């Protein structure tokens with residue numbers, strides 16, 4: 001059988017810069033990648049949102065000819081060579097040379113001179129080192145193809161741009177940075193790196209790369225971990241909270257594969273937070289600081305609101321927002337009265353209109369003016385309420401008052417409790433099963449990223465009404481589970497502290 005040749009693309013080049021083993025695995029053994037991330041429909045809806053940015057950016061260089069993204073790469077190459085001699089502006093031209101492929105964003109003929117300017121459009125809201133490398137990679141391919149380009153630039157979203165609600169002002173929405181000198185400077189290093197990466201792709205077996213800082217969120221992490229037999233031990237050392245990858249490597253080299261391998265002497269090196277996790281692993285029991293927990297819970301005032309928001313981040317801002325700003329679309333509020341009666345209020349935007357006004361109005365009605373507002377990781381809920389206060393001055397007082405009532409359950413958990421089944425994480429999804437034996441596994445949406453992907457799908461005009469109804473019910477169940485989870489957790493904590501939430505307590 002003929003051996004498949006793997007080419008280098010811009011995306012693969014960046015992967016290879018991070019880890020050559022991952023580059024090899026992505027091309028030769030994609031089957032070893034863990035499944036995860038967004039559902040395909042949600043991902044497609046998100047990509048559609050991102051593509052709108054690319055299309056808008058073309059407006060800064062009008063009158064161009066598009067090399068259709070629907071063409072195969074070979075067809076796009078042929079179309080590019082046909083158009084290049086006469087085109088003033090080309091959108092998405094294709095180039096290939098020496099095993100390197102690229103689809104550029106925009107190529108502009110320089111007025112009054114010879115040659116082109118290469119323009120790379122990024123969804124990000126600022127200049128990053130990897131963007132310079134991407135630009136240099138493309139410059140390299142164009143140079144190898146003999147294209148006479150003189151300048152390269154980067155167009156990215158301007159995070160400071162405030163959308164007033166009419167048409168986007170392209171000059172304000174985007175920032176263009178000339179990267180000709182920076183790209184030229186790193187071109188030799190990029191060229192050398194492509195040679196190394198092409199060599200890796202030609203190999204029969206993946207290169208050896210030690211598990212390290214480059215690994216978080218890698219889809220091959222399970223495969224690599226299994227290879228070093230780290231995950232096979234109970235309570236692997238990596239589950240020690242706040243353990244840096246560097247320290248993890250040091251412990252592994254010292255033979256400490258499991259938290260249970262840490263001796264009293266080594267425990268002296270741990271932070272108090274890590275020490276509590278270590279003690280919980282050794283004892284198999286919940287480790288709790290009862291006195292501090294009681295102090296924390298005594299601060300709660302009735303009615304206690306257990307509140308959670310869901311949001312999504314569109315690249316292009318809604319009216320009153322900025323690029324990549326958080327747009328809240330859903331909240332859930334479980335309210336515990338002192339007599340232990342429970343109410344539940346919730347809001348989910350319809351996906352057709354700007355949700356912010358309704359979100360804020362309904363939220364303030366549910367929160368009222370009394371009682372603690374318990375959230376899990378307060379920075380997010382507080383930042384959303386601050387942004388709403390800024391957008392809707394008439395609701396500023398109510399929102400600022402609500403912010404003053406916020407109590408962070410995550411902070412209380414971190415300060416007072418440890419359990420070995422948290423497995424190094426204090427996320428609600430980890431602590432809930434360990435503390436109260438409940439889970440998220442029965443839900444259609446089980447984490448915040450899926451909720452945001454679901455909302456993208458809900459907004460997509462191509463989503464069927466049946467699917468929209470399914471997503472709505474999954475979103476409501478998910479957000480409601482989060483606030484119910486906080487209520488259960490608080491009850492459990494009150495048990496551990498030897499107090500009751502409600503009835504026996506005074507406000």
Ligand code: SF4
Nearest residue numbers: 019022215218221224
């Ligand atoms: S888990 Fe780490 S070492 Fe393995 S492929 Fe991914 S990044 Fe590379």
